[in-house]
Amino acid sequence: MSPAQRHPTMADVAERAGVSASTVSRTLRGYASVSAEVRERVERAARELNFAISRQAASLVTGKTGVVAVLVPILNSWFVGSALEGLGPVLRAAGLELVVYYVPDMAARADFFERLPARRNADALLVFSFDLTEEESARLDDLQMPVIYVSQHAEGRASVYVDDVAGALGGTRHLLNLGHRRIGFLRAIGVSGFTFSSNERLTGYRQALTEAGVPLDDDLVVGAVLGQDRTVVEAVGRLLSLQQPPTALFVEQDELAVAVLSTLRTSGFDVPERLSVLGFDDHDIARWAGLSTIAQSPTDIGRAAGELACALIETPDADRERHIVLPTHLIPRASTAPLMPPSATPEESRGAASDGRGTASGA
C-alpha cells in the first residue's frame, strides 16, 4: 500500500527531516533546546506530511490523556449549553479535548457508575447538576482525577456554583422594596436525581422576609413541575385563591416563571398590575417574555469550572476542596412593579395588603 493509506508517524517525519524521532517530539512540543535550523526542517517535514500527533500514543507514556470529561444529564438545555460554551475556549487554550458523557436516564447512569468509563480516559471530570447519592460520589472520589461539581455545592469536594441564597435574598428584597408584603414563592419540583438549587433559593427568600419583619406563611410557598402546565395552573390558582393572595410571586426558575406568565395572561390576569412576577436564571426566554429575574451566568460557571479543572490537573497536590461561588444580579424588566397600580394614589403604596383589584381588562 502507498504510504498515503496510513497516517504518517513521527518516524516518517524524522526520516524526512533527517533527524531522530526524539528530536521531532521535542520540536513539536516546543522545547527550547532545539536548534532553529533543525526546528525549521522538522516543522516543514511535518507540514508536508500532514502529520498529526497521536494522543493515544503520547498519553500512553505521559499518563495524561489530554481530555476533560463532563457528565451531563441533558444537552438541549440553556444552562448546560451555555456552560459548555464557557468551558470550550478554556479547554482549547489548554490544549485539552472535551468528551461528553451524556447520561439522560437511570439506566445510563447506572451503567456510567458501574463502568466509570472516564477512569483512565480523562484527566478531570466535571459533574453537572446531578444529585448524586453518597455512594456515587464515593465512586467518583477514587477516580484518581480531579472531580469538579458544577452548579452545586459538594461538601468536601471541589465545586463551582452561584450564590443562590444571596440571589434569592436580593430578589426578594427587590419585591419588598417595591412595597410588596405578600410574596409567594413557586418552587420547581424537579425530576428526581437532578439538582436545581431549590432549597438555597427558598432559604434566601425566607431570610429576606425575616429581616424585613414579614411573617413567613407556608401557604405562600407552592410547587409545580416544569413542563407540566397543569401543575402550574394549579399552583397559581392555589395562591390566588388564598384569603390574602400574594401581590408578588418569586419563581425559582425562569422557565417556570414564563409558564406562570402565560397562565396568567390566558386568564386575563394582568402582570405586573395585579401580580409582580420575578424569575431566576436570566434564561434566554426571560428576555423574550420581559421577565424580571435574578441573573446567573452559566457561561461564567463553565469557564470557572474549566479553569479550576486545569489548575487541579496541573498541580495534583492542590486543594481539591476548593469552592468557587459566583455572584448573581437583578435584572428588572416589565414583570415586576410597585405594589400599587399607578391609577391609585402613589402615597398609599405603603398601605395594607391590597385585595388584588387592578385595572379590569377584557381579552
Next chain:
Amino acid sequence: MSPAQRHPTMADVAERAGVSASTVSRTLRGYASVSAEVRERVERAARELNFAISRQAASLVTGKTGVVAVLVPILNSWFVGSALEGLGPVLRAAGLELVVYYVPDMAARADFFERLPARRNADALLVFSFDLTEEESARLDDLQMPVIYVSQHAEGRASVYVDDVAGALGGTRHLLNLGHRRIGFLRAIGVSGFTFSSNERLTGYRQALTEAGVPLDDDLVVGAVLGQDRTVVEAVGRLLSLQQPPTALFVEQDELAVAVLSTLRTSGFDVPERLSVLGFDDHDIARWAGLSTIAQSPTDIGRAAGELACALIETPDADRERHIVLPTHLIPRASTAPLMPPSATPEESRGAASDGRGTASGA
C-alpha cells in the same frame, strides 16, 4: 508507593486471576473462547481491582480510537443540543465516546482546520451546520475517516438533513389551503459561515405558489437577522406597508417567527386574525408561543447521523456519499387561521384578497 496510587493494568488483573494478560484481554472483550471458569476468575479480579481499560493503549494497537467527534459552531442551541441528545444513545450502544470540537468563531475555525485535531483521534467526524469553503471540505476529505455532514446536503459526501424544500412546500400549501393568496416569506439572514437551509425553504415556498397559480412577488420576500429585533420590526413593517400587504407570513425559523409574533403583539396587530404566521423547526418556543410550524426533529437527525457514522466506521469500503433525508410535518397551532376572520361570512373565504381589516381591538 502503594499500588492504589496507580491504575491497575491488565497485568495486575492477570496476576490476580492467575492467567495471562491475553486471557484477560480476551475475557474483557467477550470472546467466546474463554472457559467459564477462567472468565469468572478474571471478571472478579477486574472488579476487585477496579480495573478500567485504557482506550489509549488499546487504540494504539487496533488503530480505532473508539471516539466519534462532532464539530459544532454553537452548543447553547435547541438544534445542536437536541441532535447531540439523539446521537448520544447511539454512540453509547456502540461503545463509542463523544468528543466535541466547539468552534464558535473564525479564529477557532482556522485553528481547527489548520491542525485538524480530529485526525488520528477519532474514528468519524460529524460536521454540524457549517457552511464550509471548498478548501475546508477538501481538508476534511483527506482526514482518513468517515465525515458526515449534518443538517446540510453536501455534494459527493455523506450527509443527513431534512427535506427543506418539501417542508416549505407543505407549509405554504397549508397557508394556501387556508385561503391566503398574499403570502410573505421572511428569511433569516444568518451569520456568515453557518448554514440554515435558507435557500431550500425559499424554493419550496416558491414552488407551492407557482403550482397554485399565485404569482411570485419579490416584495413579499424580506429578511431579518435573528437576535436583532430592529431588523425584524423593519422587515415586518415593510411587508405591512405594501400596497397589497400579505395576509400570511411564512418565517424560515421559529425563533425568528416568535420575534415576529412579539413585534406584532406589541403593535396591537392581531395574530392570526389579521396575519397568519407560520414558522419552521418546531423549536421549543414554538409550543410556548402557540406558533404553527413545520416540524423537523433534530433528535432524529442526530440519531440518524450517529447510525450512519457507526455504519461507515464498521465498513470502511461502504458508500461514503450516502444521503439520509428526513421528513418534516406540519403542526398547526393558533398562529395560522383561515383568511377571513370568523366575524365575516365564512362563505366569502375564497373571495378576493382582503385588504387586511380584521376585528379591531384595543390592547
Next chain:
DNA sequence: CTGAAAGCGCTAACAC
C-alpha cells in the same frame, strides 16, 4: 543540542 534505547498498556499472531 541530538540520538539510542527502553517501555507505557494493550492486542494480534502464533504456538502449544
Next chain:
DNA sequence: GTGTTAGCGCTTTCAG
C-alpha cells in the same frame, strides 16, 4: 483454551 512474543507511536532517561 491459553500463554508467548512482538510491536502499535510516542516520550523519556541517559549518553555523548
